[in-house]
Amino acid sequence: YESTDTAYATVGRLTENGTLDASFGDGGIVRIGGSDEVLEGIDIAAHAGGVLLLRDGHDSGSDLFRLLDNGDFDTSFGNNGRAPAWIVDQTFDDHATEILVVDGSGTIYVAGYGETPNDGNQLGVIRLADHGGADTRFGTDGRVLVGFNADLAEANDLGAFVALAPGKRIVLAGNVDIDLGGPRIAVARMDDVGAEPASTTPQISIQGGVLVAR
Numbered sequence: 001y002e003s004t005d006t007a008y009a010t011v012g013r014l015t016e017n018g019t020l021d022a023s024f025g026d027g028g029i030v031r032i033g034g035s036d037e038v039l040e041g042i043d044i045a046a047h048a049g050g051v052l053l054l055r056d057g058h059d060s061g062s063d064l065f066r067l068l069d070n071g072d073f074d075t076s077f078g079n080n081g082r083a084p085a086w087i088v089d090q091t092f093d094d095h096a097t098e099i100l101v102v103d104g105s106g107t108i109y110v111a112g113y114g115e116t117p118n119d120g121n122q123l124g125v126i127r128l129a130d131h132g133g134a135d136t137r138f139g140t141d142g143r144v145l146v147g148f149n150a151d152l153a154e155a156n157d158l159g160a161f162v163a164l165a166p167g168k169r170i171v172l173a174g175n176v177d178i179d180l181g182g183p184r185i186a187v188a189r190m191d192d193v194g195a196e197p198a199s200t201t202p203q204i205s206i207q208g209g210v211l212v213a214r
Contacts, residue, residue, distance in 0.1 A: 008033035009032045009033060009053060009055045009065075010029060010031050010032070011025070011030045011041065011044065011051065011067065011071075012028055012029045012030075013071075014028070023070060026071075032053065032065055041053050041054070042054055042055060042097065043099050045100055045101065045102050047108070048066065048074070048106055048130060049069055050066055050067050050069050050074055051067050052065070052100060052108065053066075054097055062084070062086055062087070062097040062110075062112070063082050063083060063084055063085055064078070064084075064108065064128065065082050065083075066081055066083075076131065077131060077132040078131070079132075082132075083128060083132030085100075086114070087112040087126060087143065096113060096114070097110050097112035098111055098112045098113075098161065099111050099160065099162055100162075101162055101163065101164060103164055106130045107130070107135065108128040108129075109127055109164070109170060110125065110126050110162070111123070111124070111125045111160035111172055112124060112160050113158055113160055114145075116145065120157075121156055121157050121158060122146060122147055122148075122157050123145070123148070123157045123160050123172055123176065123186075123188075124143060124160070124172075125139075125143070125144050125160075125162050125170060125194075126138075126139075126142050126144075127139070128142065138192075138193060139194030140194075144194040146188045146190075148176045148186050156176075156177045157174055157175065157177065157186075158174065158176075160172065160173070161173045168191070169192065170189070170190050170191075170194075171189050172187070172188050172190070173187045174186060
């Protein structure tokens with residue numbers, strides 16, 4: 001939703017018959033934004049009896065918002081219902097979050113890509129605790145970046161998808177330039193503390209018309 005100088009991330013909730021649920025927000029709709037912010041809602045998930053909204057605010061960063069069942073901000077989450085979800089350090093401009101997933105215990109994973117000190121883009125995943133803070137037991141300060149390229153300064157890894165696998169493992173996938181050989185689909189798997197596999201070079205083949213990544 002866009003007004004004259006502001007773009008809002010918008011969440012709507014429907015009843016089982018497809019009409020707006022008047023008990024949620026303003027007539028079934030919650031708009032998040034204001035103060036000349038440009039907010040783009042890109043993913044949503046149920047969480048802690050309410051709802052999580054992932055948004056990409058372009059130069060202003062990426063955030064998660066948690067709403068209560070009635071559409072109000074959950075003030076126990078992050079800073080009054082809003083928690084940062086940066087894939088890389090906030091000093092870098094080129095970044096994007098793409099998707100979020102929540103496990104059975106309420107732990108939150110967000111995948112995306114971002115610029116690194118080497119100037120290239122890398123795929124990454126962050127893990128947040130139920131209260132919205134970074135889960136420091138995972139990776140480095142709650143973040144894991146995966147370098148598929150030997151020359152990270154030339155890496156141009158874009159897009160990302162994250163999924164939870166059996167055994168508390170996390171699977172990260174996206175589009176990468178493997179040593180500047182052109183865009184490829186790449187997959188990496190890590191354990192529940194964010195340890196990367198021994199080799200992040202994907203083994204990809206086509207078997208019977210099906211893409212297989214190991």
